[in-house]
Amino acid sequence: xxxxxxxxxxxxxxxxxxxxxxxxxxxxxxxxxxxxxxxxxxxxxxxxxxxxxxxxxxxxxxxxxxxxxxxxxxxxxxxxxxxxxxxxxxxxxxxx
Numbered sequence: 001x002x003x004x005x006x007x008x009x010x011x012x013x014x015x016x017x018x019x020x021x022x023x024x025x026x027x028x029x030x031x032x033x034x035x036x037x038x039x040x041x042x043x044x045x046x047x048x049x050x051x052x053x054x055x056x057x058x059x060x061x062x063x064x065x066x067x068x069x070x071x072x073x074x075x076x077x078x079x080x081x082x083x084x085x086x087x088x089x090x091x092x093x094x095x096x
Contacts, residue, residue, distance in 0.1 A: 001057070002041075002084040003064050007077045008051045026072040034067055055084075 011020060034040040034056075042055040058064045064081065068074060086093060 001060055001064075003056050003058065004082040004084060005054045005056060005064070005068065006051065006080040006082075007054070007068075008049065008079075009073050010076050010078065011050070011073075012076065023072050030071055034070075039063075039067060 011023075015023075031040065031043065035043065039056055039058055040054060041057050044053050045051070046053060056064055056067065058067065061083075068079060071077070
C-alpha cells in the first residue's frame, strides 16, 4: 500500500545544540535505513519549514506506523497520513 506522509517537526526550544545534533544524526541514519529497504520510496523537504513529505510503500497501516514510530524525532512530530490507491485514468499501476 502506498501512503503519503507529511511530517512537521517541532523541536523543543529547551534542547541544546548537542542534543539537536544527536537527534539529527540518529534521524538521518534511521530514515536512510528505511529508504535503502525500499519501503520509504520518496523523501522531500518542504521549503521554508522543518517538514517533509514522503511516500512509503508498505504492507499496511501497522507497518507504516512501525516505521514512523522508529524515527527518533517521532515524539516531536505532527504527522498527517493519506493512503493512496490507483486512479482509474492512470496509465501506470504505481508511481514507483
